[in-house]
Amino acid sequence: MLTTFKKSILGGAALLMAAGVFASAQATEISGAGATFPYPVYAKWAEAYEAKTGVKMNYQSIGSGGGIKQIKASTVDFGASDAPLTKEELDEAGLVQWPMIMGGVVPVVNIKGIKGGDVKLSGAVLADIYLGKITKWDDKAIADLNPDLKLPSEAISVVERSDGSGTTFNFTNYLAAVSPEWKDSIGVNKSVQWPVGVGGKGNEGVASYTKQIDGSIGYVEYAYALQNDLAYTQMKNKDGEFVSPTAASFAAAAANADWANAPGYYLILGNQPGAKSWPITAASFILVHKSQDNAKTAKDVLDFFDWSFKNGSDIADKLDYVSMPESVVDMVEKTWTADVKGSDGKKIW
């Protein structure tokens, strides 16, 4: 009796397992990990793509550095990073990189009675605030940029990212571009030795600190500024014009980007010329292996990004990201054909 019972349980289990294997063979799944900055738009794309094709895209927003680590360890099908790898780093790790989406990093302030766009800052002043050289909101340097605005004599509380982040990379890259002192004493990285201020974890950490601390200034990805209703600042760009952060000003900065002459698509969009360009615009990148063991999965991954390039701009617009222009998409897909190969050397795209 007992043995028959056991057998039937085992048989049932075996059947269930077989069914499971069968089901997973049916549903295609691709996985990626990395930057948090583009996570909202990747998630929406994945949702729309799954509804259309049944292919499920799993994206873990663990941060750019994490994404690079994971793709190097081949635990995911693609990695995502806000800080591009250089051509040498790509070659060393056997990776292909391309820009996928663009957006903006926005300084946000919390001063009583100040609304979004009221405060105008220049790169040099922003750098001096983050260096701890400008400590009061009524400092002459700020007043000179805002002749019509009466700012309180309140201490500036600087808020920065405590975790390593592509947003910090793009922000410090911009500060280094406009302030020689920043470049020499602090430098550019995903995390740096901040001379002043408190650190919040993630975009949401910086947003909530900025919201809570009177007289604070922080920097977040644009979508977080909108969602949290934070007062963004206007920035003086390279051409000396004041611009507000909008999808249009990000796109203006992106339009000047010379992707064709950037080896391995290593290009940072900070401090671009153009009267309407937002100065802290950033691209986010995708990384895949050059040599693919599983050609089918590789094709699935490229299919997803191809679909997103061609059909994803509405979703991106809604979330205030900027899609890559068509010319760049063509270039990227040519790179896929040339560089992404199966382990047998066959083309995948």
Added chain:
Amino acid sequence: MSVKQFRPGFDRGFHNLTFGLSMFVLLLLVAILAFLVMGSLPVLKSQGLSFFISSDWNPVTDVYGALPAIIQTLITAIIALVIGVPVSFGIAVFLTELAPVWVARPVGVAIEMLAAIPSIIYGMWGLFVFAPTFGTVIQRWTMANLAPIPVIGPVFASPPMGIGILTAGIILAIMIVPFITAMMRDVFTTVPAVLKESAYGLGCTRWEVVHRIVLPYCRAGTVGAVMLGLGRALGETMAVTFVIGNSHRLSASIMGPGATISSSIANEFVEADSKLHSSALVTLGLTLFVITFIVLAVARLFLLRLKKQSGH
């Protein structure tokens, strides 16, 4: 087929099984220690002891100094104990010696429930509720009244952000109170009623009974409870990360932002892509391991000495 025939083999098997499980724990400890030591080598080789005495933490130049994190870990834990231990002691005494059952029961249950709240909830509460109140009410007052005092003033000087080392210490205190209280209450109830009754019979006051009978009887348990709280305060990660302000700087002010060992690891580990950076974080982990070990060892020694003195 009788049970007796079956038993010797079963006993040996059971012995071997439990022995194996215990050895597994030892093995695990050794493996973790080995991982930490191996992971620490790169940064210790390149920087040597300056890792522990420098306060420079700079991922750009790949130079790491752990002094601020080490000191601030200790400071937050000490603040937590200074606030948490007397409060827990008071609650435990009240629950075991003074409170009527209809109060002791619900309060006891509430304490156990507080102990079960995940630390991230304390972190969120600390950030969204406690920190703003603390900043606007207490810090504005300390800034106006304590900061101008010459020698001790700098300890309290900081913009009223509500986020910082003291806030982290207070949140930690709130978190360890349920643990220490629950354990103290349990050891206090082990005091034989006859001892206490005799003391009351001799005309002792409540305080004298607690001070002369309960505490000496429960010395080991009480120290154990405090150490448990200290261990938790040293290692607590998420709640501290939320409210400490995460900055690798030594500051004279306990109101200013800081970073503990565990909050630094939580913040930076995923994004530490340079070899030295991740090694520096592993070394921080090793340091915390050693600190916790020292705390436990000191507690043991302390207990031994107490035992000798009391002649047991």
